[in-house]
Amino acid sequence: MSEQDAIAVIGAGVIGAAVAFALAREGRQVMLLDRAAPGIAGASFGNVGHIAAELVQPLPSPGLLFGFWRDLFLFGGSLDLPARQVLGMLPWIRRFAAAAFRRDENTPLLAPLVLPAAAHWSRWLDGIGRSDLLRRNGHYEVDLGKQGRAVMAAQARAMAQLGIRTREVSAAELLPLRQAAQSDTAAGLWFEDSAHVIDPLEVVRAFAAAAAAHGAQFLHADVRALLPRGDAIEIQSDQAPLIVAGVVVCAGMGSQSLLAPFGLHAPLQSIRGYHVELPGQAPFLDAPVVYTREHTLVTPMAGRLRASSYIEFADANAPADPRKPARLRRTVRTLGFACDPGGPSWVGARPVLPDYLPGIGRAGAPIKLYYAVGHQHIGLTLAPITGELVADLVAERTPRLPIAAFDLRRFGAPVS
Secondary structure (H helix, E strand, C coil): CCHHHCEEEECCCHHHHHHHHHHHCCCCCEEEEECCCCCCCCHHHHCCCEECCCCCCCCCCHHHHHHHHHHEHHHCCCEECCHHHHHHHHHHHHHHHHHHCCHHHHHHHHHHHHCCHHHHHHHHHHHCCCHHHEECCCEEEEECCCCHHHHHHHHHHHHHHCCCCEEECCHHHHHHHHHHHCCCCCEEEEECCCEEECCHHHHHHHHHHHHHHCCCEEEECCCCEEEEECCEEEEECCCCCEEECEEEECCHHHHHHHHHHHCCCCCCEEEEEEEEEEECCCCCCCCCEEECCCCEEEEEECCEEEEEEEEEECCCCCCCCCHHHHHHHHHHHHCCCCCCCCCCEEEEEEEECCCCCCEEEECCCCCEEEEEECEHHHHHHHHHHHHHHHHHHHCCCCCCCCCHHHCHHHHCCCCC
16 A cells, blocks of 8 residues: 555544545545554443434533532532533533533534434444344333333433434333332333444454455554645654555544644543443343433443443543442442442543534645544444545545534634
């Protein structure tokens, strides 16, 4: 492969691997670069596996803005926003607050990417011969409290207004969950259009392998800077410099510094999640279960269950907070799962833009610099459609869905 003719994809998480495959299958000369093997270095490794076709609304809302304190970790909730973080985050928080009052306008921008996500996943995995990785069994939301029926009824109404199909879960279906948790009551909804993958890491590897089958190359490189060189781009890393025809930045929290030399500002915030794994356990229901009161999602995976929670505002490389996996283990035990108090856990940083819309677009011509960043909590959900949208941009086709709202120039120029 001639480097001068190649498109380099920076970042081998689920977004980068999907982009590499989408480009390679169209005959592009693709190089996929990351400091670690595909799926290992970023948040993709620890994803809870849920294809969240119901999450059509960006998170910022007036209700969250004025009532976030109810969900704070200090009070038993899933949100941790340490006071020491707030001062440095003020510009991001101001943009988040502004986006809260644009939720109704932003939802129709995000929804077309999210609603058909399970179908996109099915088509992609069928196409590469890995349909074994996907389960289209929907997912459940369950409330074990005394007010659960009212909570679920309100949720069903809200989902119907958004075009999300649900049905009430019968008492017989809920019986295993209720008995396991030793709860007298239970209410739930089934979301038929969502799905899950049984191994997020294997999914990334499958996309990378499919890209390689179409001629893509993987290069271990810790990319540190991108510099314009005429119409080409120089990649500076811990390896020898590369000059390539174009670059797609999919580098998670590392994307901001890579994009700045091209006049693009990506105000990414690290929002971390935690998971614990329950090896050898069969699920109560063969689909992800969201326990609403406990702020916990449990997903069946290959040979294990994975339980995840928390929205932790912290630097991506900060030490893990041992209180969180410990509390998560206690929670899943109260829900009736066997869980070793001292078992392994994982923490990873989700790269989030303040309006909770992704960044998908291109820097100004003639430089062929593209980006797919800031997919917040739904990077797995949006990986196939993001790959296809980037392929449209590289081919200079009209994107198959409108993406003007995802242009990073909505955030202005980089901060010097």
